[in-house]
Amino acid sequence: MGHDRYDVIIVGAGPAGSSAAKICADHNLSVALIEKGRFPGSKNMFGDTIYRAATEEIIPGFWEEAPIERKVIRETLYFMEADSFVEMGFTSFKFAKPPYNTFTVIRSRFDRWLAGLTEKAGAHLMNSTLVEDILFEKDGPGSKKVGGVILEDGTRIYSDIVILAEGAMADLAQEIGLRKKISTDILSVYVKELIALPREIIEDRFNLEKDEGMNIGMVGFPTAGAIGKAGIWLNKDTISLIVGGHLNHLIKNGLNPYQLLCRLKEHPAVKRLIDGGETVQYMGKIIPKGGYDRIPELYDNGIMIVGDAGMLVSGRHGTDAAMLSGKYAAETAIQAKAKGDFSKKTLSAYQTKINYSFFLNNLKINRKSSDYYKKYPDADFLISKTLNKLVYEFFTEGNLTQEEKFKMMLEKVKSIQPIFKSLKDFYHAVLNWRIY
Amino acid sequence: MTAFGKNKEDPLKYVNNIPAENPHIQIKNKEICIDNCENKPCTYYCPGRVCSWSDEEQAIQVDHTRCIECGSCPWGCPYDNIYWEFPPGGYGVHYEI
Numbered sequence: 001m002g003h004d005r006y007d008v009i010i011v012g013a014g015p016a017g018s019s020a021a022k023i024c025a026d027h028n029l030s031v032a033l034i035e036k037g038r039f040p041g042s043k044n045m046f047g048d049t050i051y052r053a054a055t056e057e058i059i060p061g062f063w064e065e066a067p068i069e070r071k072v073i074r075e076t077l078y079f080m081e082a083d084s085f086v087e088m089g090f091t092s093f094k095f096a097k098p099p100y101n102t103f104t105v106i107r108s109r110f111d112r113w114l115a116g117l118t119e120k121a122g123a124h125l126m127n128s129t130l131v132e133d134i135l136f137e138k139d140g141p142g143s144k145k146v147g148g149v150i151l152e153d154g155t156r157i158y159s160d161i162v163i164l165a166e167g168a169m170a171d172l173a174q175e176i177g178l179r180k181k182i183s184t185d186i187l188s189v190y191v192k193e194l195i196a197l198p199r200e201i202i203e204d205r206f207n208l209e210k211d212e213g214m215n216i217g218m219v220g221f222p223t224a225g226a227i228g229k230a231g232i233w234l235n236k237d238t239i240s241l242i243v244g245g246h247l248n249h250l251i252k253n254g255l256n257p258y259q260l261l262c263r264l265k266e267h268p269a270v271k272r273l274i275d276g277g278e279t280v281q282y283m284g285k286i287i288p289k290g291g292y293d294r295i296p297e298l299y300d301n302g303i304m305i306v307g308d309a310g311m312l313v314s315g316r317h318g319t320d321a322a323m324l325s326g327k328y329a330a331e332t333a334i335q336a337k338a339k340g341d342f343s344k345k346t347l348s349a350y351q352t353k354i355n356y357s358f359f360l361n362n363l364k365i366n367r368k369s370s371d372y373y374k375k376y377p378d379a380d381f382l383i384s385k386t387l388n389k390l391v392y393e394f395f396t397e398g399n400l401t402q403e404e405k406f407k408m409m410l411e412k413v414k415s416i417q418p419i420f421k422s423l424k425d426f427y428h429a430v431l432n433w434r435i436y
Numbered sequence: 437m438t439a440f441g442k443n444k445e446d447p448l449k450y451v452n453n454i455p456a457e458n459p460h461i462q463i464k465n466k467e468i469c470i471d472n473c474e475n476k477p478c479t480y481y482c483p484g485r486v487c488s489w490s491d492e493e494q495a496i497q498v499d500h501t502r503c504i505e506c507g508s509c510p511w512g513c514p515y516d517n518i519y520w521e522f523p524p525g526g527y528g529v530h531y532e533i
Contacts, residue, residue: 036522036525037526039532041531042531042532043505043528043530043531044531045505045506045529106533108533109533127525127526128525129526130522130524152524152525168507169507171522182511184511184512187508187511189481189483189506189507191447191483191506193447194450194533238533247481247508247511247512250481251477251481251512254475254477254480255480255481256480256481256483256485257481257483258440258447258485259440259444262440262444279447279450280450281450281531281533282447282448282450282451282504283451283506283529283531284483284484284504284506284508285506285507286507286508
């Protein structure tokens with residue numbers, strides 16, 4: 001049964017919240033884990049990749065019991081034009097064996113499983129519960145600290161620490177002023193269709209052995225000129241097809257994400273991959289890609305922000321940063337509890353851990369890359385066009401001498417833009433491959 | 437209301453939704469849509485087509501039962517004129533597969 005006082009209240013039972021809850025509960029803190037969906041994962045729409053290196057810091061050897069869909073062994077990038085595409089890729093058979101590399105999961109299964117582990121550790125999971133407000137209490141003359149939450153029915157629950165793991169919308173973080181209002185230029189909106197096909201057909205079609213998976217990133221054609229990406233990844237018996245782009249670009253170009261998805265499904269490269277499949281789910285989500293400069297204040301007296309709510313997301317890379325930030329917040333909460341001090345000063349240990357993390361440093365480095373796409377929003381479109389023209393000429397037979405052919409290829413490339421710019425576009429496309 | 441263009445099926449049939457009675461999305465001030473907003477981008481950027489323009493009512497119509505909770509609408513409105521909150525606990529989109 002519920003209580004009205006806990007050591008820690010965690011808002012949101014996604015990967016960040018559940019990771020924090022698990023570690024706090026393992027260290028005998030009393031934990032309330034509050035989830036607005038009917039069960040954890042039931043409203044969770046993206047981040048279907050989980051990363052072995054980050055996840056095993058929370059649950060060693062998790063792949064033995066977690067509901068995994070496939071082990072990813074191949075990464076492919078398509079530079080697409082309307083009637084051709086240039087493909088780059090890498091396959092590692094090492095990734096098919098323990099300890100693996102990345103996995104695909106279905107969130108309504110994985111998040112539910114992870115939250116189940118927190119319950120076993122003693123956390124109190126409250127489903128179908130929306131937090132309406134943050135509660136403050138006085139902790140000295142002129143100073144206040146977060147002291148709990150108010151639920152939508154007015155119930156008050158108190159705690160020493162609140163950890164906000166509320167996801168991208170971050171209503172609460174914004175309400176209490178830790179996160180500033182976000183603007184459309186840092187928001188991407190993605191839509192996804194889940195397309196069902198028998199697992200043998202998926203494995204045959206994508207040239208995979210049982211339980212192996214692959215990702216395809218797609219640039220150029222899919223977003224019709226907006227900054228954005230498309231992608232395919234594989235579950236046991238479904239294919240995820242996604243497309244999306246910067247919200248301000250979609251708006252400026254009069255585009256609807258679902259229409260982009262329909263258009264992509266008709267592309268011959270994609271059509272044959274999903275042929276015969278039956279759509280079983282449609283979903284959409286914004287992703288705040290503010291980068292390093294827009295990361296909000298992550299802590300204050302009695303409160304910490306983790307995961308997407310703290311904009312700790314870099315392209316499609318999000319669940320690893322989410323889980324690790326959850327872990328760091330939990331460790332900080334455990335220390336604070338031992339000290340009996342929940343002040344901003346004590347909780348600053350969380351920020352220090354974040355500052356030393358690989359994901360924060362990546363966000364810092366990638367600042368330049370996102371500036372590049374802001375400066376050249378059509379970079380992916382131009383490089384896709386250039387590569388396709390180049391390779392088309394290379395393979396087209398036309399009774400030409402090698403010298404004539406190369407001269408012609410060079411002219412084609414130059415006709416689009418200076419060669420140096422194409423090289424830069426190519427460099428950035430490849431750099432962004434992992435994080436689309 | 438479901439117009440996604442010619443020959444496009446309505447993707448909402450692949451969304452499992454438990455709509456709450458009260459809408460969680462509202463236009464804050466209907467005058468702004470008429471007086472200030474020429475393009476009415478909310479009628480096209482939303483992946484669920486929640487908002488549509490009604491000639492008859494001379495207002496944006498909001499069908500919250502079409503909302504897939506992507507979170508775009510409050511940010512995409514050029515006049516910050518869309519109020520959005522999460523549906524009550526246990527309501528709204530519900531994925532179980």
